[in-house]
Each structure stands twice: as structure tokens, then as C-alpha cells.
Amino acid sequence: MAGIIETIKFAGTLVLALPAALAGLELLVLRGQTGFGVALLGLAVGLVVVQHWLTTPTDVPELLAERVVGTVAKESDSESDDEP
Known part of the structure; x- marks a missing residue:
């Protein structure tokens, strides 16, 4: 499940990708400029894919925090099952 920070990052990427x-699409469909149209569509798709799959140095603390929280939460759940 995506957190609020990931959602905000994705929205920021879409702000750049959607106009492109x-x-x-306009250049490709309406004006017949295939080269520029395909290039802009590729740029838009590339922005979203890179944002989703690329880990930047600023993402490392967030990833470490998610792992720590996940580990602590799993230990807490197992302890609560043992108690009557």
C-alpha cells in the first residue's frame, strides 16, 4: 500500500508527464507529426517508469524506516497472539 509521500511524489511526476x-497525442493524432508525438509520449512514459523504479539517495532513509517499522510491527503481532 502506498504511503502519502509516495502518492505526493507520483502526483508530482504526473504534473510533468501528463502535459507531455x-x-x-495531439502531435501524433491531429497534426501528423509522428516523430515528435512518439518522442513526447515516450518521455511521459519514461518519467513515470523512472520515478516508480529508480531509487534515489533521498529515498534511502524512507526505505530504511519502512523496513524498521515493518519489523517492529511483525514482532508486536506475534507477541499478541501468544497471550490469552
């Missing part, structure tokens, strides 16, 4: 995709 719409311009690419």
Missing part, C-alpha cells in the same frame, strides 16, 4: 503525453 497530451502534447504528444
